[in-house]
Amino acid sequence: MRSQWLTLGLGFLILGSVWLTSTQIRTLGAGCAGDRGPAQAPVEELSDVSRSRTVHLCICSDDPDFRPAVVAIRSAVSSSPQSHRFVFHFVTTQELSTRFLNVAKLQLPGIRVEVHADEELQLAIQSRILFRKGAGRKVLASPFNFAPFYLPHFLLASSQTFHAQTERLIYFDADIVILGDLAQLFDMDMQGKVCAAVPYCHQRLKTYINFDVLHSLGHEGIDPDSCIANRGLLLIDVPVWSAMKITESIENWLDVYRASDVDLWVGGMSQPPWLLAMNGNYTRLSDDWNCNSLGRHSMIPAEAAVLRNLGFEDTHLQELHVEPVANGLNPYVVLCSSTGRILHYNGAMKPWLLDSDTISVPVCTLPESLMQYNFQWVKELQIREATYKFVTCSEIWALFMSDDMLYSEPRNGTETSEEKAKREDAKEWANRLKFVKEKKKKEREIAQEQQQKAKEKKLAGDFVTGQTVVATHDISVRGKIAVKKGWEGVVQGPSLNHPQERLNVLFKERRDKKTLSINVLPFEVRHPKDADD
Template sequence: MALPLPLLGLLSLSLFLIPTTSATSGIRLGIIRKPFSPIDPPVFREAPAFRNGRVCGSQPMDRIHIAMTLDANYLRGTMAAVFSILQHSTCPENFEFHFLWVRYEPDVLASIKSTFPYLHFNVFRFDSNRVRGKISKSIRQALDQPLNYARIYLADILPPHVKRIIYLDSDLVVVDDIGKLWEVDLEGKVLAAPEYCHANFTKYFTNLFWSDRNLSSTFDGRKPCYFNTGVMVVDIEKWRQGGYTQKVEEWMAVQKQRRIYHLGSLPPFLLVLGGNIKAVDHRWNQHGLGGDNLEGKCRSLHPGPISLLHWSGKGKPWLRLDSRKPCVVDHLWAPYDLYRSSTHSLE
């Protein structure tokens, strides 16, 4: 019998207890048989058990920590992401997943347990009140959800034994051993991510921002480049010591008063860390596959090797596949879809 996990972070002890593993005694959990809706998550097939290779250690130092948000609307994407990570990993038993949600959703929790009976995971509550008054309306409603801002508070929510984390969005799949990304040398930086210096950095901020030297001077002495916050390696200790949560919040307060950007939680990250991160290979975030944030039109793959496919933007592969109007790249996501009613993988 798995021991109950002490609820850490912002979770009330009176709310519920969650085991660190979904099954350790060989007992298979029952399947939740409910149709999909925002409040009734879909039924998923059980994933196979993945075992460590001979080179894998079994000490706490060998643990790889992954953080993701969790809610019913994106659960299908989360399942595919987790499945892809485990399938391509050399040491799948060394993963410890840290899921962040806004509220206790028993069906969502049951779906994870029944789909991944051997998964080591914790679930923490993110208190949406922390950002409720700080969020400014953006160009897409999904970007305004409080859970979209949870990545800012990882250092406050995660337990002390987590020193480093890979943060991942739910609309991606990994097609390489993510242990390679975990081992990146941060070289003293607080964050590592692929940088895209060819992108027009100015478009992420309004004319008001660039015309006000008190604001735009924040980039003086830096050569800021765009990076996507859906794939990040974060030194949690350095983040905490440097007070980066407060720094991001300060820019969110400016945005609330003066409207200096248009896109959710991304721009304040750029304001604080743009030009001061450890750049990793672009193969670790083939982003933008969901199209732009307004129409979500189809996009093709960027040239070069690929380790991670990311459907950032409005279009999500599971919705386009179900509508029978998929983009070509959506068929690269389909093999990782564990939703029981899916037929696209057979077509």
């Protein structure tokens, strides 16, 4: 079944006007949505009107690597028997918009996709963003990290399907795999709230917000101990969002952040102002709509304690290539993936960025809907009364994407000149990605080889860089004893001024309390194990 994705013929798409056929839905969904049994989204029995409503699904990204978006879209289609209702909106830069259109034609045949770019709006968003070190990674300062708050503005300007009367849309991050039916989510009762999201109570609002600063600025009525909500998946009621001026409120918080001399929030850029603007006014989705941390390299002590309480011991963790460390566990162990409907690869260890030889990667319990697929690495553990079957989280993602899928051979041995040109373009892109990957690997190998040669290069007295040594006698600097006999140091390399005659040594301590290294003659130091004269 896995080979369906690897051999899928790449057809053509007239963007904005072609829908999936029922045959295509069955083909894409085989072994996924159809085998899971009744869906469990909190929705009422659907009317004919609900069943016919267009489901607007939005991704915002300025990443030139489109593989995450392609995987998210493919997995959404394969997991829903109602995917004929889907329209995907990809919000990106003007420069990348044409490229994504071409990729969509090749990678997403039969799926309705619209691409939106608004340079003026993009610049307006950028003008409100101030990056500070406490916010975390610089990439979070991208205007497309804030674009979800402006989706109606992007879509109304260029969409053929989204209109001023459109009531709902779903936003999701590109770094996800979708195993639930987004059409059911779209049709749920939102209880008059602005949006629906998944609460995440491992972190509280005070994790992000500096409440001392908040109160000093005169803002009260916000509970520091309230659970945060994860913005990786949002169902938005457009009229309510507009009526409550959520976008304007987010902009106001951004202005407050810019004007404050002290960081109002830390550990994020777009999440904190959105949490403050919402202030808990959202419909709670069940946890399975955001099984997260599939890209994280570590578990904090509180998260590791959950595993320990379930009976996971060091021997179990070793079998998963997970290492206990002082501040938790490395890398992340994901348990929610067996029943998760959204698998969120938040964190630095994105599957499409990992090297093929990376051993220590996040591991996931095997999703129930993917049991029939063959995985390269599977580990089954019996812990107390429970059985856990683990795979690498990255391989789940890879089910819906591979480099081979960036191009395909013509079906039935025939193709038009236009088809051939597009296939060759996709093939060139695939080869370019492989070339970049191989180039980076080669550069790493060269750097490692050079480092090894530098270490092995003999210095004066046959010492080598990085070698631990001890002083053979008291060493003086400008007439004063700086290092006592027997004190340890590490060879940093040759002396800059006299590389053939002297060594540069950084001693662990100096009597004069300075931390500078010292240039010494070879006889002034020795290996710690060498006998004293």
